[in-house]
């Protein structure tokens with residue numbers, strides 16, 4: 001049950017990321033090959049033979065992400081999905097449930 005819930009969440013985040021970047025004008029070719037790490041799950045974007053992007057899950061048991069110092073200042077980045085915003089307020093509101 002929980003595994004399925006996690007998968008739904010990570011795919012939701014990836015799909016949201018894709019939509020955001022497509023809206024920013026990125027092409028499928030630019031997005032292809034992007035790797036997403038969500039906990040111990042890893043996904044890459046790959047183009048299908050029909051030319052559509054698909055989310056491919058990789059079976060890994062453990063994922064460790066090392067951040068370089070210069071990358072470690074995600075000032076206005078949503079900590080949940082990694083989208084960039086122009087203000088810190090927008091970033092923290094991104095994946096927060098606003099009731």
Ligand SMILES: [Zn+2]
Nearest residue numbers: 078081094095
């Ligand atoms: Zn977010």
